[in-house]
Amino acid sequence: MRTPLPDGLIVVAKADCPTCRLVEPLLAELAQAGPLTVYVQDSTDYATHLEGTQFDETLEYSWRLGTEFVPTLIRVANGKEIARTYGWHKDEWRAITGLGASLGQTLEPALPDMRPGCGSKTLEPGIAERLELAFGDFKLQSRHIDISGADDAIEACYERGWSDGLPVVPPTPLRVLRMLKGTRRAAHEIVGLMPPDLLPCTVEKVAINAVMAGCKPEYMPVLLAALEAALDEDFGLHGLICTTMFGSPMIMVNGPIAKAIGMNSGGNALGQGNRANATIGRALQLIIRNVGGGRPGEIDRATLGNPGKYSFCFAEAEHSDWLPLAQERGIAAGRSAVTVFPGEGVQGIIDQKSRDPESLVRSFALSLRAVDHAKLAMAGDAVLVVSPEHSRVFIEAGWSKQRLREELEHLLLTPGKDLLVGVGGIAEGIHERFKDKLVPKFRPGGLLIIRAGGTAGLFSAVIAGWAASGPIGSSPVTREVTL
Amino acid sequence: MNETILLDPTAENAPAQRARLPRPDTLHNKVVGLLDISKPRGNIFLDRIEEQLTALGIEVKRYSKPTFTRPAPTELKQRMAAEVDLLVEGLAD
Numbered sequence: 001m002r003t004p005l006p007d008g009l010i011v012v013a014k015a016d017c018p019t020c021r022l023v024e025p026l027l028a029e030l031a032q033a034g035p036l037t038v039y040v041q042d043s044t045d046y047a048t049h050l051e052g053t054q055f056d057e058t059l060e061y062s063w064r065l066g067t068e069f070v071p072t073l074i075r076v077a078n079g080k081e082i083a084r085t086y087g088w089h090k091d092e093w094r095a096i097t098g099l100g101a102s103l104g105q106t107l108e109p110a111l112p113d114m115r116p117g118c119g120s121k122t123l124e125p126g127i128a129e130r131l132e133l134a135f136g137d138f139k140l141q142s143r144h145i146d147i148s149g150a151d152d153a154i155e156a157c158y159e160r161g162w163s164d165g166l167p168v169v170p171p172t173p174l175r176v177l178r179m180l181k182g183t184r185r186a187a188h189e190i191v192g193l194m195p196p197d198l199l200p201c202t203v204e205k206v207a208i209n210a211v212m213a214g215c216k217p218e219y220m221p222v223l224l225a226a227l228e229a230a231l232d233e234d235f236g237l238h239g240l241i242c243t244t245m246f247g248s249p250m251i252m253v254n255g256p257i258a259k260a261i262g263m264n265s266g267g268n269a270l271g272q273g274n275r276a277n278a279t280i281g282r283a284l285q286l287i288i289r290n291v292g293g294g295r296p297g298e299i300d301r302a303t304l305g306n307p308g309k310y311s312f313c314f315a316e317a318e319h320s321d322w323l324p325l326a327q328e329r330g331i332a333a334g335r336s337a338v339t340v341f342p343g344e345g346v347q348g349i350i351d352q353k354s355r356d357p358e359s360l361v362r363s364f365a366l367s368l369r370a371v372d373h374a375k376l377a378m379a380g381d382a383v384l385v386v387s388p389e390h391s392r393v394f395i396e397a398g399w400s401k402q403r404l405r406e407e408l409e410h411l412l413l414t415p416g417k418d419l420l421v422g423v424g425g426i427a428e429g430i431h432e433r434f435k436d437k438l439v440p441k442f443r444p445g446g447l448l449i450i451r452a453g454g455t456a457g458l459f460s461a462v463i464a465g466w467a468a469s470g471p472i473g474s475s476p477v478t479r480e481v482t483l
Numbered sequence: 484m485n486e487t488i489l490l491d492p493t494a495e496n497a498p499a500q501r502a503r504l505p506r507p508d509t510l511h512n513k514v515v516g517l518l519d520i521s522k523p524r525g526n527i528f529l530d531r532i533e534e535q536l537t538a539l540g541i542e543v544k545r546y547s548k549p550t551f552t553r554p555a556p557t558e559l560k561q562r563m564a565a566e567v568d569l570l571v572e573g574l575a576d
Contacts (some may be wrong), residue, residue, distance in 0.1 A: 143491040199494035
């Protein structure tokens with residue numbers, strides 16, 4: 001409170017609230033009995049004959065009093081609130097006003113014992129954060145950029161280099177405050193040092209970039225978990241941002257949060273059109289760009305890049321017979337989690353003929369050989385995205401995800417001599433020392449399997465990882481989403 | 484919604500307002516563009532500058548906007564940016 005509360009009685013009311021109108025004739029009695037302040041939220045046309053009536057046009061008084069309903073009756077003594085009631089409760093009004101049974105006794109018809117009030121104007125949609133910004137103690141820490149000279153806020157964002165090439169939502173203080181309501185974490189908390197510039201990234205900076213990406217506040221827990229996962233030492237984000245290769249953080253979401261925020265794991269799961277998928281992935285990319293300074297042509301040295309660098313985020317179409325990705329990676333059942341992977345683009349596997357797992361697994365294995373280069377091995381990790389129709393072939397035959405992975409690993413063992421440098425007239429290939437060995441395509445743990453996609457289509461997909469996978473570069477990281 | 488104040492999404496390791504490019508120390512080996520905005524007699528001023536720069540052995544390229552009433556066409560701006568190191572523009576009569 002800036003100024004002490006006025007002693008006596010305070011009534012907060014709205015002229016268009018029937019219960020406030022019901023109690024309006026009593027206010028003169030209250031004023032006679034002692035000091036009375038009446039704050040009216042919506043009009044000057046209420047209790048106008050009373051000296052203590054004020055039109056609370058900015059709602060500052062109502063907000064400072066923490067008003068949730070009108071009418072609210074408050075008793076203040078020595079600058080402190082000592083009693084409060086809201087709505088019309090005859091007994092409580094009699095007690096708090098100290099007027100006892102005489103209160104309203106002369107009114108005709110007699111007042112009912114009780115009548116509920118209306119919601120306070122301070123809590124109407126969109127109002128609460130405005131009032132908090134205007135009158136609250138909370139201050140956003142980020143630098144304020146005055147763009148009043150610009151005729152278009154979106155163009156101003158472009159000019160400042162804040163965009164990935166698509167329009168961003170201008171990060172006004174009000175929008176950022178609303179975004180911060182999506183997490184219980186403090187705005188000033190540092191999530192980590194953001195590569196490549198290695199500067200601190202606060203929850204507030206995450207919220208600003210989430211606003212620009214088009215996120216809803218409820219996406220914040222997923223975005224924060226994805227950012228933390230990407231900042232894990234094992235993920236090697238610094239190198240991934242700077243590499244000449246294709247990869248960039250791809251986010252896979254498991255658990256109840258995916259449905260709760262409306263993520264797409266079904267038709268076109270890897271494509272456009274779903275707000276959560278599109279904006280969570282984009283927000284992570286904007287954080288890399290704006291907080292980390294990872295911009296193409298500067299420290300992002302990608303030769304070709306890939307369209308997933310705008311955004312790449314989807315959820316698993318979880319199936320009771322297949323262990324979800326996050327659970328395979330140690331997250332308890334029923335919990336939500338994100339897994340980040342240094343994904344390249346999407347390579348389709350079209351197999352519309354296989355009806356048994358033995359044939360389909362061979363199709364998958366053959367297609368997975370293309371990761372990095374058919375003659376390279378143990379370089380890049382890969383995600384195999386199995387569609388519902390393909391997964392049914394395995395599930396109906398009793399193959400678990402684990403079984404599928406083991407069969408693939410077996411099928412992907414290759415005599416080293418077939419992959420050596422120069423073999424097949426191709427200079428690219430693996431080192432001579434593997435000549436007499438059976439070589440796995442992927443390093444241990446380097447093949448991830450996730451189920452996603454629409455219910456029609458005997459198609460699956462390979463998403464190759466960074467050729468520098470594992471301890472030398474990037475390993476996938478899974479992080480639980482905490483609300 | 485009031486959109487005149489935005490919160491900086493960056494790590495704030497660069498100034499809030501963009502600084503002008505530093506002036507070159509020398510015009511040696513630089514190409515100087517002269518942009519005539521197509522106001523009357525602008526050419527007389529620019530002709531004289533061209534004369535003086537050329538006398539110093541500095542390469543000069545001449546450009547003109549179709550009309551002073553509108554911003555330069557994008558194609559012209561791109562061409563000038565690609566062809567010269569510095570640009571002199573006469574803004575008024």
